[in-house]
Amino acid sequence: MAMNSTGRPTAPTGDGARAEDLKTFSGSRGLMQQEPLLHEVGAPEKCGVDLPCVPKHTSRLGGLEREEVIGLPGLSEPEALRHYVRLSQRNYAIDLGLYPLGSCTMKHNPRLNEKLARLPGFADVHPLQPQSTVQGALGLMAELSHWLMAITGMDAVALSPKAGAHGEWCGMMCVRAAIEERGELDTRRRVLVPQSAHGTNPATAAACGFEIDELPADATGRVDMDALRSKIGPDVAAIMLTNPNTCGLFERDIREISDLVHDAGGYFYCDGANLNAIMGKTRVRDLGVDAMHINLHKTFSTPHGGGGPGAGPVVLSDRLSTYAPVPYLVRDGEGWALVEEVAQAKAKPFGRMSAFHGQMGMFVRALAYMMSHGADGLRQVSEDAVLNANYLLARLSDEMSPAYDGLCMHEALFDDAFLKDTGVTTLDFAKAMIDEGYHPMTMYFPLVVHGAMLIEPTETESRESLNRFADSLISLAKLAKSGDTSRFTNAPTLAPLRRLDETRAARTPVLRWREG
Amino acid sequence: MSTIYYTEDHEWLNVDGDTATIGISTYAAGQLGDVVFVELPEVGKTVKKGDEIAVVESVKSASEIYAPVSGEITASNAALEDAPETVNEDAQGAGWFFKMTIADRSELSGLMDEAAYGEFTKE
């Protein structure tokens, strides 16, 4: 007979003491490891990289040798791995759960795309190598261009913008160049921007030297057509419109809007942030658009990476294509060539947006995403994205208050009317979602709705996942209405940190570590 | 004898002869939330009524302050640079923003008194 001779217990023996009351000696809490700043764990003499010897040479630094100590901390490789893995565990991520940030399109990031972006013919080629040696990379850019033009029906695409806002600026600079060529730069000063627009739209128009004129929304959450008619005139350079708009609604009057703007001699800039809702269902060309940026990190699933890098190619109509910035791609016999100098261009590029050719690493991922889906899959993406959003809208409407009546596109907008008189704010509600294991939705945007909650599930959530999410939100809404506010005002309590003092951060900014 | 006036942009003016001390109302400070920064006008600057001359910021908002009357800036409250919270603590006292001359007293006629402002903010 084998005895349990070590005395090891095989069933719990505790008295049920509550985990949250335990203060640990190490500061860590089980799997959640305490981790100080790099500058507190590292040291200047530590190093995680082995390098060969420096050859004998006579220094040619022109007397500019560094004398000051830099103070950079170093880590050995095992220490570095721990530091960053521990920090990573303090992040929410798509791979962890539903990430319903409205207007951000947080969909699954296929790992195939990561693998392909690292192929040497894309990842290990220099932007200024002889063009004869980078035909594969140029060919990939040409294929990406073909897909983007096919999806949107547009005539040209500028690939170099480095993110959505950079793309907006590219598109509006094309508008500016066109107006300048018409000799109307001094008279066409106004750009119409809906109140519900992303902040980048007015910031972009201002950066191009235009004046911003806000367009109000009507009672259905769409552009107020009477206001538009009253504002349109020969001094309007362009309208910047997101479609579907930031309330998650398709602008039904979009053809009339584009006709009005075109008849007045202006241009139609479309913010393409929400392309995920309409791919394969309509082409922006057929909506009358002259320029639109495409956020590859939203619709085409290049990873968001904690805030970037993005990529913002801009598709252009034939009214604007000639103004696209350098560098751009042209056919060169059997292959491809880049036009890199304004002076050498046959067209009329407005200038150059950055040092090189755009976000190649993102181009590879986006094209891999598109080819994986194909024409049929891309349409299915939009259909499922819109279906998922409407399903959540239908389920959540039982307990939460939709901002507008009717169906939505790829995202569902709620206001805080359902929290009225509960003492719970949109912020509290969002923080309580964190305790439920969810990333909160976009809050307090768009600005046209009080206490806005904008929910975008994307097409990569299953029905089961949506149901669990809806169940949690419905339970929270019921709890708020029942008068139990402490669960909300104290939230989050189960995250690595409690609510942070943003006032203190802004009043006395500490933007770097300093010794002591 | 000084008189307090209010603008529809929620600024207060304490008018004493031909000069005024200006800040934002206690009501506005409450609505803004924690004030984290105030950008003040340069002393000696001549401004016209309606000019944007200062900015008050909370964590998530930035609001322009407009010159309530025309005149010249004679002082600005440098203490707010290091202690913006004064605006929340004492909006209509130590939290003043700047002082200015009043070039045209007739511009005061369109402003509200305490009672009218009370009605205005009730809406």
Add this chain to the structure above:
Amino acid sequence: MRYLPLNEDDRVAMLARIGVSSIDDLFADIPARARLDGLIEGLPTHASEMAVERHFTDLSRQSLSAGDAPFFCGGGAYRHHVPASVDHLIQRSEFLTAYTPYQPEIAQGTLQTLFEFQTQVAQLTGMDVANASLYDGSTATAEAVHMAARITRRRKCVLAPGLHPHYAQTVQTAVQGETMDMHTMNAAMGADANVVDALDDQTACIVVQSPNIFGELVDLEPLAEAAHAVGALLIAVTTEVVALGLVKSPGEMGADIVAAEGQSIGNGLSFGGPYVGLLACRNDRKFIRQVPGRFAGETVDEEGQRGFVLTLSTREQHIRREKATSNICTNSGLCTLAFTIHLALLGEKGLRKLAALNHGRACVLADRLDALDGVEVLNQSFFNEFAVRVRGNAAQIVEDMAKVGVLGGIPAARLFGAGHFDDVLMVAVTETNTDDDFDALVAALREAI
């Protein structure tokens, strides 16, 4: 389709719950004449992982990658060795698939690494503070010029000779929307004395690159003094940040704003992007309030525990809209992470050695090339990149060398336009270059001339 979890049963049940009969009912707001009935024209249908991989592998093989050739290109993008652990760490789901840290309680991983990054950048550049990164070095330079104009309330900007021509063009394009008075000085090897003559009391800033586009190191100190004497700011640009391990920092030499390309640390060539723009400045409230882009800042949570948040956001477009300091809405997140991890692995000791190694090997190659008939090294000083005058057309020589599998540098005319510096070749050397590479370059160059 492998990325779409819904099946037909799900779709039918969900449509029923919504209360519509078909998926097209959800798209009824699209004007009838703009609706697409069939599939998008001109595109294939979905493809398997294997098929996609095959296609991309074929495309990849159609380029000559730097790792497959003796490689000497620089000009604002440098091939350094990136430790394997960097790429592993940035691919962790929690970093890769997180969004901008808008909910700080569940984004401390991103926020703390950004705070550490900001500290490293400030230290490296010798400045007080740095932001959480911009798109790349060229756009960071353009943003720095805007920033200087707002701080000084002046409109004139002087671009010193030796600034990367693509950076100069990016700045010139970026200021088209406003009334800036741009003085772009003709290219020359070093910073020439005329720079100081171009400064006056209307000048907002002077933009000086060091090492400059020809690799020449520039003493910023006299330029900073001249700029400050007329109330202008000195913007220092660096496209090869590894140099800062060996060379005096811009902060030490009096720079007010530093704009730099951070690609060299942690990030591969990737045909020009994505890269990581660094922006650092003095600790002056007037400066900090004009910085574009994101800042991570330290604070505490409800229980007094240290934590980090995005801060000073009123500068940014989502709050300030048309009055924002910039329309930028991202930082270069993952590239920033790669930068900070690589620099943490190097530490001060490693960075100094890496820089010394780059410089030492560049000196060895410069001497070998200078000894060749028909080749003359033009630099007085350099870090890891230098310019040589070659007998003949540099662009043609580079093409000829490529034909024998040597990527021997960048003809200056590629950046300045044909007819400018036609006989100048720019050669960059890093720790990745072997002695065999040197031999191959010497042989190819001798053959091509």
